[in-house]
Amino acid sequence: MTTGSDAILAQMMALHPKIIDLTLDRMWRLLARLGHPERDLPPVIHIAGTNGKGSTLSMIRAGLEAAGHTAHAYTSPHLARFHERIRLAGSLIDEPYLSAILDECYRANGDAPITYFEITTCAALLAFARTPADYTLLEVGLGGRLDATNVVDQPALTVITPVSIDHQQFLGDTLAEIAGEKAGILKRGVPCIVARQDDTALDVIESRAARLGAPLKVYGQDWHVVDEHGRLVFTDTTGLLDLAPPALPGLHQFENAGTALAALRHLGVREPALQAALSQAQWPARMQRLRSGPLVDLADGAQIWLDGGHNPAAGQAIAQTLGAMPMAETHLICGMLNTKDITGFLRPLAAHAAHLHAVDIPGETNTLPAETTAAAARDAGISATTAASVASAITEISEKTPRARILICGSLYLAGRILQENA
Structure with a gap:
């Protein structure tokens, strides 16, 4: 509206x-x-x-x-x-x-x-x-x-x-x-x-x-x-x-x-x-666990996490957090802007990610094309493919790995879209 x-x-x-x-x-x-x-x-x-x-x-x-x-x-x-x-x-x-x-x-x-x-x-x-x-x-x-x-x-x-x-x-x-x-x-x-x-x-x-x-x-x-x-x-x-x-x-x-x-x-x-x-502090899209909503329903038991970090320091912080969490196969869904250091962001995550699904950020003229994100992920040592949308990526991951941990990451603009879509 x-x-x-x-x-x-x-x-x-x-x-x-x-x-x-x-x-x-x-x-x-x-x-x-x-x-x-x-x-x-x-x-x-x-x-x-x-x-x-x-x-x-x-x-x-x-x-x-x-x-x-x-x-x-x-x-x-x-x-x-x-x-x-x-x-x-x-x-x-x-x-x-x-x-x-x-x-x-x-x-x-x-x-x-x-x-x-x-x-x-x-x-x-x-x-x-x-x-x-x-x-x-x-x-x-x-x-x-x-x-x-x-x-x-x-x-x-x-x-x-x-x-x-x-x-x-x-x-x-x-x-x-x-x-x-x-x-x-x-x-x-x-x-x-x-x-x-x-x-x-x-x-x-x-x-x-x-x-x-x-x-x-x-x-x-x-x-x-x-x-x-x-x-x-x-x-x-x-x-x-x-x-x-x-x-x-x-x-x-x-x-x-x-x-x-x-x-x-x-x-x-x-x-x-x-x-x-x-x-009592709350700050959305900073390693936020999504517990309900349409995207969580699609996950069918897989965990959905959301983080808007988008630079190398944020990649290191996310990697440190993943390393301290209970063991789970972690899949990334990543969309980034073309102004960011994508390799610097993804390199720390390579040790924790089983696979990355790259997506365009909907409605953003400066989105990095999904193909470019996937190629950068592979250069950083992460197995990667593209997906038409976050929803389709979640569906694919949850069908293959029902107990996966799914982290949607790479941009606050993508995080905002996800919060709207999952509302």
Whole structure:
């Protein structure tokens, strides 16, 4: 069903010829026309990084809410509906308000060039400024320095999750260049929580922080997190926490949880809200088990898992998670965008995958052709064929291997289609 917001969003797509065009000039112009809502936000926690931003944000939000606070949240991309990107004081923005706020931004912008992400970010900031809350959680869309979210002069806290190679066409070819873009969210005098980093990335972040006088709390120096016999043990200068593991599956979520705990401790949140940060956080399409729906019915007893990871670091995290799961014959159904390092993503999965079915991502002009995905999988050491659709791949796998573990992976855009199809 098409809604009012759908129609306005479609109009917004036509305002700029490029989907991504990193600059803040168009943001400043529209924000000025809107009365500078970015100056009127509840205290902002700004989160950048290559992997783990969304999971970390979801755990920070769960912890704040368990402590009795309200929090706005802005994330991207959405999976099934645009409304997922904007939470107002804990609840997804409703359709009438979303339509109204988008229309106001569209009218204020007029025919001036502006990207879809920029104008919708302005809409989110306008909604946040007009709705009371205790905190605002902003997830960077791409990079950091020139990202549309980087318009808040004095956030309460910044967070940088692990930085790795991705989006080279926009952020640079080296890890140092990419880290420099992520470190662009650092602000003078504003503390930053820094997750585990490669030494090269950490050097860049620390250098910029020193120039700005931004205090850092760095993994391995100021705080630590480990998995001890299935428990999460976190330590910092305040003391030790011994907590039940994160509800979000995967060993990499222990480190994301550590980053969230470091942020929450800095904000003064205490137990039991810190445990709730781990146990109550939800983040779809991150090693998510699908337990009901049409696609699960097709599987006829096979397990269906979904993950939207799409870069080499995500491939390593998924491989680590699969390696820690109970033994099962694992089959991949993979669709990716043509802007991604497909070989880098698939290579870590070769040790865990019995076979890969490659698919096109429905409705995506930048989908990698299934034949190309299959060829890359074979180059990475995975037996691979193509399939006409995810549904047909599930049917084929479940008929041949009734007790298989099926992981649908490679793209958040594919994950969103799957959640819609399985609804």
